[in-house]
Amino acid sequence: DAGITQSPRYKITETGRQVTLMCHQTWSHSYMFWYRQDLGHGLRLIYYSAAADITDKGEVPDGYVVSRSKTENFPLTLESATRSQTSVYFCASRLQRLYNEQFFGPGTRLTVL
Amino acid sequence: GENVEQHPSTLSVQEGDSAVIKCTYSDSASNYFPWYKQELGKRPQLIIDIRSNVGEKKDQRIAVTLNKTAKHFSLHITETQPEDSAVYFCAASDQTGANNLFFGTGTRLTVIP
Numbered sequence: 001d002a003g004i005t006q007s008p009r010y011k012i013t014e015t016g017r018q019v020t021l022m023c024h025q026t027w028s029h030s031y032m033f034w035y036r037q038d039l040g041h042g043l044r045l046i047y048y049s050a051a052a053d054i055t056d057k058g059e060v061p062d063g064y065v066v067s068r069s070k071t072e073n074f075p076l077t078l079e080s081a082t083r084s085q086t087s088v089y090f091c092a093s094r095l096q097r098l099y100n101e102q103f104f105g106p107g108t109r110l111t112v113l
Numbered sequence: 114g115e116n117v118e119q120h121p122s123t124l125s126v127q128e129g130d131s132a133v134i135k136c137t138y139s140d141s142a143s144n145y146f147p148w149y150k151q152e153l154g155k156r157p158q159l160i161i162d163i164r165s166n167v168g169e170k171k172d173q174r175i176a177v178t179l180n181k182t183a184k185h186f187s188l189h190i191t192e193t194q195p196e197d198s199a200v201y202f203c204a205a206s207d208q209t210g211a212n213n214l215f216f217g218t219g220t221r222l223t224v225i226p
Contacts, residue, residue, distance in 0.1 A: 031211060042119075042202060042218040043157070048211055058213065059114065090156065098212055102147070104156040 003027065006091050006105040014113050019078045021108050023091030031094040032074040033058075033102070034066065036087040043090065049074055081112045115140045115207040119217025126193050127225050134220045136203035137185040145206040146179060146186050147214065152199045160201075161188070193224045 004025040013019050023032065034046040045058030047066040055066050063085060065077045078085055091105040116139040126132050138146075147162035163170045163177045163186065170177050174193075179186040186205075190197055200221050204214040 033213075040218060043204075043216040045213055045215075048213060050211055056211070059215075098145070101159045101162070102214060104149075104158070106156050 004091060004093050004103055004105040006089075006108050008108060009106065010109050012111045012113065013081050015081060015083060017081050019081050019110065021076045021078075021089055021091075021110070023074045023076070023105055025072055025074075025091075025093045025103075025105075027093065027095070027103075028071055029093035029095045029103075030071075031096070031102075032068065033092040033094075034064070034074070034076045035090045035092065036060065036085075037090060037107075038087050046076065046089075078110075081110075083112050086110060086112045115143060115205050115215040117203060117205050117215050117217045119203050119220060121220060122218065123221045123223070125223045125225060128193060128195060130193055132188075132190045132193055132197070132222055132224075134188045134201055134203070134222070135185060136187070136205075136217050137183075138205040138215075139184070140205070140207060141181075141184060142208045143205040144208075145212065146177070147204050148175075148177060148188050149202045149204065149216075150199045151202065151219075157202060190222075193222075195224050195226050198222055198224045 007022045033048045035043040049055045049068045089108045094100045094102045119136045144165035149157035150160045151157040176189045200219045203217040206212045
């Protein structure tokens with residue numbers, strides 16, 4: 001049972017480059033999320049999706065783009081990476097809207113030089 | 114949106130003692146409050162959650178209490194063990210269509226053998 005996976009697990013890139021982080025889940029969960037985790041800030045929501053082709057902004061969406069053409073995939077793209085986007089990125093999924101456990105992927109550590 | 118504050122940011126206890134982590138939230142309409150444990154280098158994992166129609170929930174050595182009037186909730190860990198050492202995050206759901214979770218900034222718990 002693969003559950004929820006992320007790739008790559010580690011990425012180093014340079015300022016101005018485009019980077020795409022992948023997220024894949026095998027549970028057919030409706031909801032998917034992208035968070036960034038920074039020291040002192042906890043987990044902050046970047047974007048979320050309620051279903052295929054439905055996405056919406058979270059707390060910190062600037063500089064990021066998402067898409068969800070298939071239920072199982074939810075890629076996050078940094079169109080022009082900046083140093084402030086150096087962070088650990090977690091993808092998560094949830095079966096339904098209410099009261100359901102949210103499962104996190106293993107995370108991607110991104111460094112922007 | 115929802116604002117969640119968490120205290121303390123670090124907590125050290127002797128093995129066998131109890132640990133208490135406290136969170137406050139701003140949105141009185143929030144109705145779901147999960148707690149996540151994150152070990153070093155790992156993903157956050159749900160350890161316990163509580164809904165707004167319940168005042169207390171217990172699962173072996175961990176318990177969560179909720180005071181809706183005061184808008185605060187707490188995690189209690191009794192008989193702490195070294196494997197309880199981790200970062201703990203509280204969260205509260207907002208009332209948008211997706212019931213997104215807003216996280217506290219985390220508490221690093223260290224259990225001293």
